[in-house]
Amino acid sequence: MTAYLIADVDVTDPTAFEEYKREVPATEAPYGGKYLGRGGLTKVLEGDWQPHRLVIVEFPDMDSLMAWYDSPEYARLKAIRQRCATTRIVALEGLQP
Template identity: 70%
Template sequence: MVAYLIADVEITDMAVFDEYRREVPATEARFGGHYLARGGAARVFEGDWEPHRLVIIEFPDMASLTAWYDSPEYARLKEIRFRSARTRIIALEGVPPA
């Protein structure tokens, strides 16, 4: 069953974050991940959520998503993200195919 990584990213240092943004797609692709949304316009219809830069990445399954997030390839980039942004990240399983 597919799984989604959903991130709300508040960039605090764009110069540093640009390195992360350039390099991270290749690491995700190695684990079957691909972008569904990456920083486009967002509109809140209900609630008090004030999203920043939203990102949604689809992976083949939760195991692949977790393997990517915990991978040595992503560890270095995660440190760059920690230095250049504040993030909220969740993983969510999709629904079974109809």
């Protein structure tokens, strides 16, 4: 069942974040990760949520998503992101066929 990583990223060090942005797609691809949205324009339709940089990544399933998130390939980049941004991340399981 498809799974989605949804992140709201508040970048605090844009220079350092550039390395993360540039290198992270190569770590996701082996796990089947595919961007559906990455930092585009957002419009709040209801509520008081003020998103920053929204990212949605589709994975084949939750196991693949978690394998990527916990992978040694991503660990170095995760540490960079955690230093240069405040991030809220959720993993969402998609609909059953």
